[in-house]
Amino acid sequence: MNRSLGPLMAFPHFSARSPCCEKEHTNKGAWSKEEDDRLIAHIRAHGEGGWRSLPKAAGLSRCGKSCRLRWINYLRPDLKRGNFTEEEDELIIKLHSLLGNKWSLIAGSMPGRTDNEIKNYWNTHIKRKLLSRGIDPQTHSRIPEAAGNQMPNVPLQGTPSKDSPGYGRSCFRLPDLNLDLTLSHDAEPSPSSSNYGEAAA
DNA sequence: AATCCCACCAACCGCTCCTTG
DNA sequence: GCAAGGAGCGGTTGGTGGGAT
Known part of the structure; x- marks a missing residue:
């Protein structure tokens, strides 16, 4: 990445942003079947969006961004998957x-x-x-x-x-x-x- | 059979953009 | 017009599986 990072990069603890989630309490890495099921069930019931509050509402120990990515890239029903032609x-x-x-x-x-x-x-x-x-x-x-x-x-x-x-x-x-x-x-x-x-x- | 190497891809990180108050 | 927070994007990383040695 070659974006202008600004002076704060030298002092990450002075970041102007709070982290998107409390990392100590969130799962990372591969998703389990149960997590997938919870996410799918929640989105079927409530629709997409509100990613920041979704993990709590769905009973997932995941960052909202992670939930969004998982849904968009893997769980969405309209995905084609398979080889590219x-x-x-x-x-x-x-x-x-x-x-x-x-x-x-x-x-x-x-x-x-x-x-x-x-x-x-x-x-x-x-x-x-x-x-x-x-x-x-x-x-x-x-x-x-x-x-x-x-x-x-x-x-x-x-x-x-x-x-x-x-x-x-x-x-x-x-x-x-x-x-x-x-x-x-x-x-x-x-x-x-x-x-x-x-x-x- | 063991190990190494490489390709693949799911997922994360850090940033910018957009919306809202 | 400005600031804050949420959403989205693009680059990168790390785990895994398969083929080669």
């Missing part, structure tokens, strides 16, 4: 070239897949796949010494960054991809933004 591979590559490491945005375009799953898959499979094609996984441009003819060295268009003007509200397009990604805080998820399946085909 070749089409999904290509879609991830294209979306990553467009959006960078915005895993949640990429996951938003891939129903049934989670940001964590995609991130892991990227780091373990796709990075290597691109390198073997002579493509830099971060820039999506050709690696000079591995020059082949796999891909024209086209500069990326509109790869967003927090420092770029209009971040979060811009429209990005990729020439060979039939995408119209309008990123807007107040935009409704529109059917027109769900044509990624066609684009990947």
Whole structure:
């Protein structure tokens, strides 16, 4: 991580934030079947949200963040799981070239897949796949010494960054991809933004 | 059979963003 | 406009299983 940490990092005990939970009294590590069942039962009864208070209400000795992660990445009923298809591979590559490491945005375009799953898959499979094609996984441009003819060295268009003007509200397009990604805080998820399946085909 | 190495992935950590009062 | 707290995100770590030696 290369975020500006500020002077407080030298003095962690002066953190401006209280911890999200009392770590001495929370379980860590792998979830047991019983914990999963409790979490599922609670969310079925009360719905998602209120993660901070959920552990107590559900009778779990877990941090709220941990509960949220477990639900989103593993317990949610609409998860697809299983191997990624070749089409999904290509879609991830294209979306990553467009959006960078915005895993949640990429996951938003891939129903049934989670940001964590995609991130892991990227780091373990796709990075290597691109390198073997002579493509830099971060820039999506050709690696000079591995020059082949796999891909024209086209500069990326509109790869967003927090420092770029209009971040979060811009429209990005990729020439060979039939995408119209309008990123807007107040935009409704529109059917027109769900044509990624066609684009990947 | 033992051990080492590597790939995979669930989960954690620390940060920023967003909402609310 | 500001501060505080909750939610969400992305990077990283650690445990585990399988293949190689």
